[in-house]
Amino acid sequence: MPAIRIIRHTLLDPEEAWRRLTDWERHGAAVPLTRAIIETPPPTHTGSRFTMRTGVGRITFDDPMEVTLWRPPRDGSAGLVRLVKHGRVVRGRAEIELRPSPRGGCEAEWREELRVSGLGRPFDPLVAAAARLFFTRALDRLLRP
Template identity: 75%
Template sequence: MPGIRIVHRTCLPPGEAWRRLTDWERHGAHVPLTRTTVETPPPTGVGTRFTARTGVGRITFDDPMEVGLWRPPSGGRAGMVRLVKCGRVVLGWAEIEVRPLEGGGAEVLWREDLRVRGLGRPFDPLVAAAGRLVFGRALVHLLRT
């Protein structure tokens, strides 16, 4: 599985960065050709399920995910959410960690182990590069807006 690791610093306080990064429906607005739908009622927590549907017309695939760990930042402690990908096409997991920075702001660490069914190991570098590009762009936009 290709590993993806993105680190980004923001002036936002950790709680606000967390709020923006865990607003799952907003993710679709920043990933090309993707719409995200939350399938469980609020609030978000362990067991929350949502699906990112990517594609055009009939050529689409779903990336269903479930929150496996939910620990918002609090009292100077880092926050962590772990998403388990449970679809037929996209497999693996993602973690988003939001750490407070001394003097203000936050550092975000986004990690993914991602596998696309049907693509063998020779495609791992391509999948990782595409993931870093797409998720890095989404991360910046989610924190900016």
């Protein structure tokens, strides 16, 4: 299962960065041809479920996810959300962690481990490269002032 790790520093305070990075509908707006389908009522919590639907017309795939850990940043502490992907096409897990930075603002770390159905281990480097590009772009857009 290929793993990726992306780290970005932002001048946003941890609470604002958390709000942006855990607004699942905003993720849909940050990723081309994707929209979020929220399946549980807000606010997000452990057990919340949502699906990211990507595609055009009838050519789409769903990436259903469940929040398995929800620990927002509070009073200068780090925040961590863990998601498990339950899809037929994409499986794995994702984590977004926010840590206060001594330079001001915070450091955002996005980690993904994923498996694409039908692609064996020889495709792991290609999957990792595509995921890194895809999630780096999303992280940068979500944190943009």
